[in-house]
Amino acid sequence: MKKFIAAPSVMCADLGKLESEFQALEAAGADELHFDIMDGHFVPNITLGFDFIRLARRCCSLPCTAHLMVLHPERYIERFVEAGSAVVVVHVEACRHPHRVLGQIRDAGASPGIAINPATPLTKLNHLLPEVDRVLLMTVDPGYAGQTILPIAFERVRILHENVRYHRYDLKIEVDGNVNVENAARLARFGAEIFVLGSASIFRTPGTDYTEALPAFREAVAREKTGIQQYEAPC
Numbered sequence: 001m002k003k004f005i006a007a008p009s010v011m012c013a014d015l016g017k018l019e020s021e022f023q024a025l026e027a028a029g030a031d032e033l034h035f036d037i038m039d040g041h042f043v044p045n046i047t048l049g050f051d052f053i054r055l056a057r058r059c060c061s062l063p064c065t066a067h068l069m070v071l072h073p074e075r076y077i078e079r080f081v082e083a084g085s086a087v088v089v090v091h092v093e094a095c096r097h098p099h100r101v102l103g104q105i106r107d108a109g110a111s112p113g114i115a116i117n118p119a120t121p122l123t124k125l126n127h128l129l130p131e132v133d134r135v136l137l138m139t140v141d142p143g144y145a146g147q148t149i150l151p152i153a154f155e156r157v158r159i160l161h162e163n164v165r166y167h168r169y170d171l172k173i174e175v176d177g178n179v180n181v182e183n184a185a186r187l188a189r190f191g192a193e194i195f196v197l198g199s200a201s202i203f204r205t206p207g208t209d210y211t212e213a214l215p216a217f218r219e220a221v222a223r224e225k226t227g228i229q230q231y232e233a234p235c
Contacts (some may be wrong), residue, residue, distance in 0.1 A: 004184070004221070005172070005194040006214060007034040007065060010056075011047050012145055012203040018052070022060040028210035029218075032063045032087070034176075034196045037080075039070040042094050043143035050083040057084035065089060067115065067176070069142050074101045081108040089113035089136050089174075092124050102131045113174070117142060118150050122160055129169045134194060135160060139187070140177030145199045149178035154186055161191025181217065185224035 008030050013021040022033065033056055040046040053064050063086035068076065073090040080088055088105045092114055095101045105112035114128050115136035125135060137160065139153035153175070160173060174194035175187050184195055197203070202213040 003218070004188060004192075005031045005174075006218070007032045007174070007194055007196050008202060008210075008214075009034045009036060009145070009176075009196050009198040010052060011036045012198040014206065018055060019059045022056050022062065024210045025214075026060045026062050028202075028212075028214040030062060030210075030214060032065055033060075034065050034067060035085075037066055037068050037070060037076075038143065042071045042091065043069045045143045050079055053080065053083040053085055063087065065113070067136065068094070069115075070094065074104055077101070077104050077110075078108050081105075081110045085110055087111045087113055087134070089115050089134070091115045091117065091142075092128065093117055093120055098128055099131060102128065115176075118152065118156075122156060122163075125160075126163075129164065129167065129171065132171055134172045134174050135164075136174040136176055136194075136196075137192075138177055139175050139179070139183070142176075147178055149183050153177070154190055157187055157192050158190040164191075181220045181224050184217075184221045185228060188221065188225055189228060 008025050010033055035048050035053055038045045038047045056064050064084055065087040066080040066085040067089045071094055073094055088110045090101055092098050102112040111133045113134040113136055114132045117138050137156055139149045140147035172193045173191055175192045176196035178200045179195045179197055180200040201217050
């Protein structure tokens with residue numbers, strides 16, 4: 001199994017000792033940090049902001065992804081890039097002119113990504129796929145950690161992956177929501193490459209040693225994926 005990109009979700013970390021959390025995640029082999037930015041309007045929760053990303057840039061070398069679950073994300077692009085975001089992901093549902101916003105992200109010096117909620121048809125992405133470096137498929141309704149994956153998520157990853165492969169788009173598929181071992185293995189089989197890791201994976205228990213938890217999670221997903229090959233056709 002190709003090594004997947006592990007993106008621990010900062011909202012699930014211990015916010016009281018973030019500096020050591022960032023350093024521990026880097027030591028454990030995380031590939032990037034995922035910051036869920038919520039405004040209480042687009043989703044019914046409020047989390048994180050610019051200063052959390054600035055802190056991460058000061059104390060570790062992991063690239064930061066700002067996942068903007070906010071209305072009018074175009075107002076904040078430059079500020080998140082200035083704070084240190086290497087990737088900025090916006091929701092197709094939150095943008096009146098998503099093509100323009102994606103161009104704004106790239107012009108600001110960051111890698112653009114587009115996110116989509118479970119109830120939004122994938123066809124809403126068709127004209128945007130050539131413009132992004134990643135597509136973030138929400139596998140739960142956005143806003144809160146600890147939800148159960150929606151069964152339709154697996155089929156949506158498969159359909160998107162086939163579309164990307166057919167058109168030879170240069171992008172990666174990211175998944176966010178209830179990424180436990182079994183779900184991650186199935187999502188990987190269908191084409192997901194970036195996994196947002198939260199309370200279903202490495203943040204299950206307070207005080208977790210990430211240098212043990214993250215490699216163990218990778219190994220368990222690889223074993224699980226091998227075990228399901230006989231049941232699901234490879235991508």
